[in-house]
Amino acid sequence: MKMLIGFEVHQQLSTGRKMYCDCPTNYQEVPPNTNICPICTGMPGSKPLPPNERAVDAAIEIALMLGCEIIADRIIYIQRKHYDYPDLPSGYQRTSLPIGLNGELQGVRIREVHLEEDPGQYDPTLGTVDFNRSGVPLVEIVTEPDMHSPEEARKFLRQLVRLLEYSGKVRPEAGGAMRTDTNISLEGGGRVEVKNINSVKGAYRAIKFEIMRQRAKLERGEAVTRETRAYLESQKITMPMRLKELEEDYRYIPDPDIFPLVIDQARIRRIKASMVEAPHLREQRLVKQYGIGPSVANVIASERELANLFEVVAREVDPKFVATWFRTKLKKILNYMKLRAEDVKFVPEQLIDLLKMIKSDEITPEQGELVLRELVKRPGDPHELLLQLGLVRVGRTELQAAVAEAIRTNPEVVKDYLAGKQEALHFLVGKVMQLTNMRADPREIIKLLRAELGREG
């Protein structure tokens, strides 16, 4: 069954002050109704301060990263979108006309990008409101309904999250989790909008639920009517929102208390000059520039700092070798330690030295991995880490002694090997590694074992 899925994604921008007042934006860290003033609580007579320029620039930058045309040299009104809801202190939300139009991200068309302000936080079940969040700047990204399965939709959202994180202009995921309104329609049914989705996972589940629900209706021969529903996170289902709780007509007017924006070419040039490369574009470039495979490029480009590190290291060491190490070792260690590349404390030179040592066979890849793990934990010169870990390779005599010891103490295994069981050899290699404190090259051990056992045999 053919289906169309589109998103309206809201993401908080990273600023020190709110959009139209000087209250701080760290709303999760303080008791309810602490970051508030007459402006962001809609006190009678309060007027907005002039818009926060950093938020405006951030929205322009994100629009550029999404490949949008920027609405330049034209009047962009900040409009009042009227609706009655407990989290809206003034009965309207300020939302700009589009800042960018007609972008594209991984095959999904971006219809528009504009600025908004966050409402307060309403707990619909308890019936309580906290205005700490009210007035935090938001960017809204509206897509065309270009996705055709829950998986595709999830993939797009992940790409978008990566792009927004890359921009460095949004509040970190921990705080301002992405909020999306999702519209889903199946062939032969009306368009259903689902609100109240707060994560990529939530979006995926809501879409799956909706498809199931709509498909069942259509199969029963019932109509799927155009409506707005709310996603209930706790039950992983969607519920119709009552008509009364939706305003069919927002009665947009330019906010008479805020002069419009006009984005001129100089501003666009300035933002472009310091803008970060969008991750999907960077991924493509990494493939081309360094001759690495698309899947490894995808891993490296997943985080901006990881890609930055890669590009510095790849200048000094064979890029393909570096890429393999990033994907198979570094990323694994970071994931295991629940770290992001931006949290890494070692300097690129230390990683360069280490990879050079491995590449030149100065140390074994196994030793290299141990040093790398240590480097992430306690940054330092890799040579010294090698010493501290007692990983300097054992001498030939010592190694031969260890091989002899392993053979002597495991006669049954030796017998198995001689009977043709290859796993027995691996067991003996492990023993030798243990005896040498991992300071030997397994390939050399195998050589020695073969020579030794062959002689005996």
Added chain:
Amino acid sequence: MSEQRQKEIELSAEEIVESFVKAAEGLPSERETYYGHEACNIMRPDGQPSPDEERADFRKQFLAITPGVDEHGNLRVEVARWTR
């Protein structure tokens, strides 16, 4: 409010709308004037937030005039109908 009163007021509200339509007949189409005077790109730089004490004072005033507050300082309003 009585329905009668609302009806009457709605009706009387429209008189001036009708006379506007008449008054505007034949007037040329112009651009719209939304503001008392015109300017654009009046913005303020991001920066340090307002001092905590200032907001603490306001918080007290705010909580004092709200119709209802819970023990954490949340404003009490209605429970949403769609939550059942």
Added chain:
Amino acid sequence: MDEVTRGKLEAIRQGELSVVENVQRMLERIAKLNPKINAFIELNPDALAQAEAVERRLRRGEKVGKLAGLTVGVKSNINVLGLRATCASKTLEDYIATYDAEVIKRVRAAGGIIIGMTNMDEFACGSSGETSAFGATDNPAAPGHIPGGSSSGSAAAIAAGMCDLCLGSDTGGSIRNPASHCGVVGVKPTYGLVPRQGLIDLAMSLDQIGPFAPDVYGAALLLEVIAGFNPNECVMLDAKGVSYADELQTDLKGMRVGISPKFRELTDPKIMEVIDSAIKKLQDLGAEIVEVELPHLEKGLPAYYLIMSVEFFSATRKFDGRKYGKRIEDVCGDEVLRRILRGRHISRKEYRGKYYQRALQVRTIIREELMTALEKVDVIVGPTVPKLPHKMGEKISVSAMYAYDYLTIPANLAGICGGVVKAGEVDGIPVGLQVQGKVLGEEEVFRVLRSYEAVA
């Protein structure tokens, strides 16, 4: 009433009148007259304490501001921390202001003493002072007649000598109209000259706070205290360090004063008689009288009532009863509800182009007409209100009520300034001369007002 403000300031500075005494006398006068006039709806319990503080500074020879010791009444749609800002509505009858409006901060810094909150038409929706939830205000200059509105209490308080100066607000004439009916001086400043931070909205693109005074000097002084750029506001003119009071002249030599035949068309002939003789006096003072064309002036009125209603609808959405006060539609009076319903109706998606945006186009026409006229002349003079105030309690139709605003609305639509000084009387009822000036043309307006005042 010529120069009473200057006289009082002098007496305070010289120590002939103490600040505390001044406040006490005013409070006594309010106690005596307010039961009948109903100009004040709340008094500032700290007024005497504030007077003592200013007094101490004066006696110690410390620097005091331009308003040192003067009592200032404040229209009830301006936030004064700790006092109720009710907008004379049940909606906000219990709302105690949580902050000072920017103009109040400036008045305080200049040594002015807030004496109380004045009555007004509910949410400034009215031109008679009768729509207040706290009862109508009487006209001290013509008892039994409406004082005009919406800043009814502020104008009446000045006319009755209940305080030295008052703040009002003007969206379509709400300062100039009651100033005219009460025979006092009132000025609507250029849009964007005076900060609106803390003024409860009627229509954001038209509202301006301005002064009332018994004399031109007082109005000039209060305006220069409250005027000027406020960085904490987006829609403001970049005007700094304005000064009017010290520059007041009493001759009009070289001034080009515009008049329009349109005014006569729209105005009661008895009022025009008074205005004509005032214009004659201006000519005698050296002004050159020039006729200007304002062909569409009267079309401003319906356009205004559409634009204002849409903005007012938007502004009142915050009065949902959840954070403070009561839900506006549940408790407001007829005229407030009428404007909300009208605004709600004509801002609907399908009507916006036909009504709201069309009205904004007419606004452009009116604005350009006035701007063109003001290129030829320094000021435009004429009547303030086209008809005399009706008797209190007399029922008049909605359109008859709106018709009071024909001559004051255009200045708001164009964003220019305008001031009113008493021109004379008709049957014992004051009639005000309206002087409209260019954008930031307050100095010229004050010059005409003061010159006329000096010879009237």
